[in-house]
Amino acid sequence: METTIFYIISAIILVFSVLTVTTTKILRAAVYLLFTLVATAAFYFMMEYNFLAAVQLTVYAGGIVVLIIFSILLTHQINLDLKKINSIKKITSGLVSLFGFILIGNIIYTHTFKATSSVIADTSVNEIGRTLLNYGDGGYILPFEVISVLLLAAMIGAIIIAKKK
Amino acid sequence: MKFDIYDFSVLTASIHQLLGEMMGETAVMITEMVIVGIVFLTLFAILGLALVYAERKVCAFFQQRLGPMRVGFWGTAQTVADAIKLLLKEPLMTKSADKFLFNLAPFIIIVASFMAIAAVPFALGLQAIDLDIGVFYVTAVSSIGVAGILIAGWASNNKYSLIGAMRSGAQIVSYELSVGLSLLTIVVLTGSLQFSEIIESQREGWWIFRGHIPAFIAFVIYLIAGTAETNRGPFDLAEAESELTAGFHTEYSGMKFAFFFLAEFVNMFIIAAIGATMFLGGWMPLHFGGFTAFNEVMDFIPPIFWFLGKTAFLIFMMMWFKWTFPRLRIDQLLTLEWKYLLPINLINILIMAFIVLMGWYF
Amino acid sequence: MIEGIEIQHIILVSSLMFFIGVYGFMTRKNLITMLMAIELMLNAVNINFVAFNKYLHPENMQGHFYSLFIIAIAAAEAAVAIAIIINLYRNLHSIDVEDVNNMKH
Numbered sequence: 001m002e003t004t005i006f007y008i009i010s011a012i013i014l015v016f017s018v019l020t021v022t023t024t025k026i027l028r029a030a031v032y033l034l035f036t037l038v039a040t041a042a043f044y045f046m047m048e049y050n051f052l053a054a055v056q057l058t059v060y061a062g063g064i065v066v067l068i069i070f071s072i073l074l075t076h077q078i079n080l081d082l083k084k085i086n087s088i089k090k091i092t093s094g095l096v097s098l099f100g101f102i103l104i105g106n107i108i109y110t111h112t113f114k115a116t117s118s119v120i121a122d123t124s125v126n127e128i129g130r131t132l133l134n135y136g137d138g139g140y141i142l143p144f145e146v147i148s149v150l151l152l153a154a155m156i157g158a159i160i161i162a163k164k165k
Numbered sequence: 166m167k168f169d170i171y172d173f174s175v176l177t178a179s180i181h182q183l184l185g186e187m188m189g190e191t192a193v194m195i196t197e198m199v200i201v202g203i204v205f206l207t208l209f210a211i212l213g214l215a216l217v218y219a220e221r222k223v224c225a226f227f228q229q230r231l232g233p234m235r236v237g238f239w240g241t242a243q244t245v246a247d248a249i250k251l252l253l254k255e256p257l258m259t260k261s262a263d264k265f266l267f268n269l270a271p272f273i274i275i276v277a278s279f280m281a282i283a284a285v286p287f288a289l290g291l292q293a294i295d296l297d298i299g300v301f302y303v304t305a306v307s308s309i310g311v312a313g314i315l316i317a318g319w320a321s322n323n324k325y326s327l328i329g330a331m332r333s334g335a336q337i338v339s340y341e342l343s344v345g346l347s348l349l350t351i352v353v354l355t356g357s358l359q360f361s362e363i364i365e366s367q368r369e370g371w372w373i374f375r376g377h378i379p380a381f382i383a384f385v386i387y388l389i390a391g392t393a394e395t396n397r398g399p400f401d402l403a404e405a406e407s408e409l410t411a412g413f414h415t416e417y418s419g420m421k422f423a424f425f426f427l428a429e430f431v432n433m434f435i436i437a438a439i440g441a442t443m444f445l446g447g448w449m450p451l452h453f454g455g456f457t458a459f460n461e462v463m464d465f466i467p468p469i470f471w472f473l474g475k476t477a478f479l480i481f482m483m484m485w486f487k488w489t490f491p492r493l494r495i496d497q498l499l500t501l502e503w504k505y506l507l508p509i510n511l512i513n514i515l516i517m518a519f520i521v522l523m524g525w526y527f
Numbered sequence: 528m529i530e531g532i533e534i535q536h537i538i539l540v541s542s543l544m545f546f547i548g549v550y551g552f553m554t555r556k557n558l559i560t561m562l563m564a565i566e567l568m569l570n571a572v573n574i575n576f577v578a579f580n581k582y583l584h585p586e587n588m589q590g591h592f593y594s595l596f597i598i599a600i601a602a603a604e605a606a607v608a609i610a611i612i613i614n615l616y617r618n619l620h621s622i623d624v625e626d627v628n629n630m631k632h
Binding site: 001002004010013014017018020021022024026029030031033036040042043044047048049052056059063065067068070071072074075077082083085086087090093094096097098100101104105108109113114115116117118119120121123127128130131132140143147150151153154158159161162 | 530531532534535536537538539540542543544546547548549550551553554555556557559560561562563564566567570573574577578581582583584586587588591592594595596598599600601602603604605606607609610611612613614616622627
C-alpha cells in the first residue's frame with residue numbers, strides 16, 4: 001500500500017516538475033509547481049515528519065506559490081506566451097542535466113547506505129519547539145535567531161525595493 | 166465521557182472489524198477511505214443546501230421579509246430547486262480563456278476545504294484523522310485555497326475577475342495571519358496542537374471562560390478574521406456588485422459557479438467548527454468545575470449536538486455580521502488588519518503567555 | 528521510514544527533480560520561471576535532507592531542522608526576488624533576463 005502511494009507521488013512530482021520547466025504558459029508553470037510542492041509535503045507526511053509537512057504546505061504552497069502567482073498577475077497578460085528557446089540551447093542544457101544526473105545516480109547506486117541507529121527520534125511539536133529554542137548542546141537557538149533577523153531584513157528590503165518612488 | 170453510547174469510536178471499530186472479516190488488509194484500508202470520502206461528500210452537499218437556506222432565511226428576517234416560502238414547507242426545498250437549476254445551466258467560457266486553468270480553479274478551492282474538514286472533530290471518536298499538528302494542519306491546508314481564487318481570476322481573461330481576484334487574494338493572505346495568531350493564543354493555553362487534546366483540556370470549562378480577557382479578545386479577532394477569510398460579511402468587497410460585478414467568479418456559470426458557492430459556505434462551516442472547538446469546547450458539554458450535578462445533567466445531551474449547536478451559533482454570528490455592517494473599502498480592510506488586528510493580536514499572545522507562565526488561569 | 532522503500536529510490540527521485548530544476552534554470556529566460564526552477568532545486572535538496580535524516584540517522588533531527596531553515600530562507604529569497612522583479616517590470620516593462628542589460632535605465 002505505502003509502496004504504491006510512494007510511486008504515485010513520485011510520478012506526480014516528476015511529471016509536474018518536468019511540466020513546470022517546459023510549459024509555455026507562465027501561470028500553468030506556477031500551478032504545476034504548486035502540485036509538485038504539495039506532493040513533496042505528502043512525502044514528508046509519509047516519513048512522519050508532520051510538522052515539516054505542514055510548514056511545507058504553509059510556506060511553500062500557501063506563501064511562495066501565492067507570491068509567485070501574484071507577481072505573474074501583476075507582470076503578465078493571459079495571451080502572452082513565453083518566448084521559444086532555440087533547440088541548441090535546449091539540447092545542451094538537457095545534456096548537462098542528464099550528465100549530472102548520471103553522475104549522481106552512479107554514486108547513489110555504488111554507495112552503500114548504512115543506518116547508524118534504529119532509535120527513532122521524537123518528532124512531536126513539543127520536542128521540535130524545545131530543540132529549536134534550546135541554547136544547550138544540540139540546540140538551534142542561534143540559527144533560529146539568525147533566521148529571524150534574515151526574515152526581518154528580507155521584509156524591509158522587499159518593501160524598500162518595491163516601493164514606488 | 167460518562168456515557169459510552171455517545172462514543173463514536175465503538176461504531177467505527179465495529180465497522181472496521183466487519184470489513185476485516187470480509188476482505189484483506191489493503192482492501193479494508195481502501196474501502197474505509199472510500200467510505201470516509203463518500204461521507205464527507207454527502208456532508209458537503211447537505212451543508213451547502215442547509216447553509217444556503219439558513220443564509221436566505223436569516224437575511225430575510227433581518228430585513229423584515231419572509232424569504233423563500235413557495236417551494237416546500239416554508240421554502241425548505243428552495244435550495245434543492247436552485248441546485249437543479251445550476252446543474253442544468255450551460256457552462257460558459259470567455260474567448261481565449263485558459264481552459265485548463267479555468268476548469269481547475271474551482272477544484273483547487275474545493276479540495277483545500279475538503280482537506281481542512283478532514284481534521285475537524287465532530288464528536289467523540291468522530292474525526293477522519295486526529296493529527297498531532299491538527300490546528301497547524303488546518304491553517305496550512307486552508308491557505309492553499311487562495312491559489313484557486315487567483316487562478317480563477319486570471320484564467321477568466323476578464324479585468325473585473327482579475328481585479329476581484331487580486332483583492333480577494335490580498336484579503337485572504339492578510340487575514341490568514343490573524344486567524345492563525347488568534348488560534349495560537351489558545352494553543353499557548355492548551356500546550357498542544359492536537360484537537361482531541363485541546364477538547365480534553367476543556368473538560369473543566371471552555372477556554373473562552375477560563376482564559377480571562379485575552380481569550381475573549383482572541384475570540385473576537387478570530388470571528389472578524391474568519392469572516393474576512395471566507396470573503397463574507399462586511400468584507401465581501403471582492404464581490405462589490407457596483408464595482409466589480411461578481412469578483413473572481415464573474416465568468417463562471419453552472420456547476421463551476423456552484424463549486425465556488427459551495428466552497429464559501431463549507432469554509433464558513435470550517436471556520437465556525439474550528440472556532441467552536443478552540444474557544445467553546447468542541448463537542449465537550451458545558452461544564453463548570455465543582456458543580457457536579459449540573460455537569461451530569463449536561464452530559465445527557467449527546468456531544469454531536471453540542472458541537473453542531475456551537476457551530477450553528479457561530480455561523481449565525483457570521484450571518485449577523487453580514488447583514489448588519491456596511492461593506493468596507495479595500496484600503497479600510499487592509500488598514501483594519503495590518504494596523505489594528507495584527508498588533509492587538511501580538512500583544513494579546515504576549516499577555517496570554519505571561520498569564521500561563523504565572524498560572525493565573527483557572 | 529516509508530515501508531518497502533529503499534533510501535535510493537527517494538534520493539533518485541529528488542536528484543531527478545534537482546536536475547529538472549537545473550534544466551529549467553538554464554533554458555528559461557523569464558525571471559519568474561527561473562525563480563520557479565530555483566524553488567524546484569531547493570525542494571529537491573529538502574527531500575534529500577529529510578530522507579537522509581529519516582533513513583540513516585533516525586535518532587537525530589538535524590536534517591529536519593536544516594529543511595526547516597531552508598524553507599525559511601526560500602521564503603525570504605522569494606520575497607526579495609519578487610520585489611526586484613516587480614521593480615524591474617515597472618522600469619523596463621519586461622522581466623526577460625536579456626532585456627536587463629543596463630546599469631540604470
